[in-house]
Amino acid sequence: MRWIGLDHGTKNIGIAFTDELEILAxxxxxxxxxxEPTLAKLARLAREEGAQALLVGLPVHxxxxxxxxxxxxxxxxxxxAARTGLPLVFWDERLTSVEAERLLAARGVKxxxxxxxxxAAAAAVMLNDLIETRRTRGIPANRLD
Structure with missing residues (x-):
């Protein structure tokens, strides 16, 4: 299942995708x-990229x-989700920015x-967490639950 992951913020939205087999985000x-313009643009992007499900980061303490x-x-x-008709999952985004910062630094990004x-890196961290969770629970890539 191809996911689009979104790290929602009041100023910016980070966007990431998985491959259809859920191997990599x-x-x-x-x-x-x-x-509104960003929502319309994201709905169009999801269609163009063949996204089959949405993941949105949920800020928690x-x-x-x-x-x-x-x-x-x-x-x-x-x-x-209403605009795209895609299933939606909210995902705990605690510490994803910290992990994304660490990964970017490790890759030598200035x-x-x-x-x-x-x-965008934080959105990918969330998606990778989703992929790993689904893999450890034995949920096939073609199923949402």
Whole structure:
């Protein structure tokens, strides 16, 4: 199943995709969050790229409670799911930016370039976590549950 992963932020949205076999997740781009125009553009991108499901990062605190921006991420994900008709999964995004920063540094990405790529890398970290979770639970790539 080909997933589009989104790291929703009030300023930017990080975008990543998995391959159809759910072997690898790759950062795609970071887009400014401009509300309605961005939703329309993301719906078009999902169709063009053959996405079959949506993953949207859900901001939560270390104790697992949803953050103040979680309702914005939920509304964003639900709106995009309604526009695309794709199934939607919300995913705990705790520490994904920290992990993305570490991965970018390990790959030799210069600090000034990391900031521009961080949100897409965080979306890829979430997707890789989803892939690993599905793999360990024995969920085939062609099933959502």
């Amino acid at each position: 790759s950062p795609f781009e970071v887009w400014p969050n401009q509300g 270390k104790d697992g409670a949803e953050s103040a921006t979680a309702p914005l991420a939920r509304a964003f994900g639900e709106d995009l 600090p000034r370039d990391r900031k521009a790529r961080l949100d």
